[in-house]
Amino acid sequence: MRARSRQFTFYLFLSFSLLSCVSVGRADSGHFESASPNVIVIMTDEHNFRTLGCYRQMMEKRQAYMWGPAVVETPNIDWIANQGAMCTSFYATTPVCSPSRGSLISGLYPQATPVVTNNIPLNDEVKTFAHLLSQAGYKTGYAGKWHLDGFGKPQWAPERKFGFEDNRFMFNRGHWKNLKIGDDGPKVGSLSKNKPSYAVGDADEKTFTTDFLMDRTLEFIDANKAVPFCYMLSLPDPHGPDAVRAPYDTMYADQVFEKPTTFDIDDRAIPVWGEPAKKVGFGQSSYYGMVKCIDDNIGRLIKKLEDDGILENTMIVFTSDHGDLRGEHHRQNKGVPWEGSARIPFLVYYPSKIKPKTVVNQALTSVDFCPTLFSLFETSVNVDFHGRDFSSLLTRESSQEDWEDIAFARGTGNVEGWLMAVSDRHKLVLATNDQPWLFDLKRDPDEMMNMLDNPGYRDTARELAIKLNEYGRKYQDPRMASPRIEADLDWLINGKGPYAAPQASFGRKKKKKD
Numbered sequence: 001m002r003a004r005s006r007q008f009t010f011y012l013f014l015s016f017s018l019l020s021c022v023s024v025g026r027a028d029s030g031h032f033e034s035a036s037p038n039v040i041v042i043m044t045d046e047h048n049f050r051t052l053g054c055y056r057q058m059m060e061k062r063q064a065y066m067w068g069p070a071v072v073e074t075p076n077i078d079w080i081a082n083q084g085a086m087c088t089s090f091y092a093t094t095p096v097c098s099p100s101r102g103s104l105i106s107g108l109y110p111q112a113t114p115v116v117t118n119n120i121p122l123n124d125e126v127k128t129f130a131h132l133l134s135q136a137g138y139k140t141g142y143a144g145k146w147h148l149d150g151f152g153k154p155q156w157a158p159e160r161k162f163g164f165e166d167n168r169f170m171f172n173r174g175h176w177k178n179l180k181i182g183d184d185g186p187k188v189g190s191l192s193k194n195k196p197s198y199a200v201g202d203a204d205e206k207t208f209t210t211d212f213l214m215d216r217t218l219e220f221i222d223a224n225k226a227v228p229f230c231y232m233l234s235l236p237d238p239h240g241p242d243a244v245r246a247p248y249d250t251m252y253a254d255q256v257f258e259k260p261t262t263f264d265i266d267d268r269a270i271p272v273w274g275e276p277a278k279k280v281g282f283g284q285s286s287y288y289g290m291v292k293c294i295d296d297n298i299g300r301l302i303k304k305l306e307d308d309g310i311l312e313n314t315m316i317v318f319t320s321d322h323g324d325l326r327g328e329h330h331r332q333n334k335g336v337p338w339e340g341s342a343r344i345p346f347l348v349y350y351p352s353k354i355k356p357k358t359v360v361n362q363a364l365t366s367v368d369f370c371p372t373l374f375s376l377f378e379t380s381v382n383v384d385f386h387g388r389d390f391s392s393l394l395t396r397e398s399s400q401e402d403w404e405d406i407a408f409a410r411g412t413g414n415v416e417g418w419l420m421a422v423s424d425r426h427k428l429v430l431a432t433n434d435q436p437w438l439f440d441l442k443r444d445p446d447e448m449m450n451m452l453d454n455p456g457y458r459d460t461a462r463e464l465a466i467k468l469n470e471y472g473r474k475y476q477d478p479r480m481a482s483p484r485i486e487a488d489l490d491w492l493i494n495g496k497g498p499y500a501a502p503q504a505s506f507g508r509k510k511k512k513k514d
Contacts, residue, residue, distance in 0.1 A: 046239035047320035054081035068258035076299035084349035085358035095322035107370030107385035130163030141166030144234030238290035248289035272434035282327025414478035465492035
């Protein structure tokens, strides 16, 4: 098994509206029977998959311990993987907040939602999994960061609910650390110059954002546990600012962290899209603290479902919107096709169909979530999803060798930027401002070597390019209009001999080393 873990998000769908779907397990009243599974989707923000124990155990040591031997243990998140399925090659369809979220809830590529970068509102016509479940009689809700309604910040309870009917604790934007309930509803608890602040302030186990949002989730379960429900919990951590309440703020303060292998890359060839930042740190103390706080709260959720006797009838999905490089390649945050940025955790607990310790290695992305969930619930919906149904991989009903191991992702924006075709082992990245890059993720997990001109990889490059071209044409990716990408695809598919950049100059030139 390859020493890489990828996350792909699995989401749960059971029901169908009279207009949008075909009903299954529905009583004469038009609602689902009480035995219908509940659905809880947990999404973290900017979460590096290596902070989860279940992913580390699947990797070779140097990759698992990217920042040295100091790690954060995550027994509750690991429980979801151990009792269900873990996708080791799961990617954000676009590794930034808004596009990734839009694809996850809709099953559509960003250019169709049309959220191709942050702060673009989701199209009114987009149907989400919550729409379909709500129309089928599910009680639906959402708590936490939304980031699909434009620039509003925090903008509590956006008017457009997209099927998440109880959205009182949904806020559009922000990485708030301190939340409270006032006379007029939820509010940010920390202020600076009378404006909402990201400061932790006096946040405690009731008002720190992760705890606060979990409390709201448990309250929703209490109110709706007698009927089928679907709730999405969107935690704004461990996104920056790297800050967390006590005692998590000092829990890892004495740990010694090492620089990632790829932190010092001055003398190594790098892609234009991966140029290092001038200043970047890699300290993990507060980041680990945020992850530990999240894990402890997942434990609270599992215990609540168990105590209420509904754990085995509840599907739990754990994923993130994108990763965080945390010093890898001398970069922080996300937005690029490096593994630490684009690869995300995806775990699913659904005991009626998914056996414990199921591992799926094939490449998947957030866009595959919706069709898979409806398939798991044996329903058909009148929605033209872009993603693929990989439920047979989760249930082991088909051989993983029979699955076409490829997925597609894209950078932000429309014409300028990058496109990626990726399998469990190989990754091809095309960009409007650089030559193609082909990585062998087994031989070179640090993504430092471009195998494009290696004769032994010529067929692999061609196969990935053919599939990328098919994706771009079928789903009308605007980036296919780039002359550079068009020329590079033509060479990859039809060309012979060593790669030569197109004669015309397209996009920004690569910076020269001093």
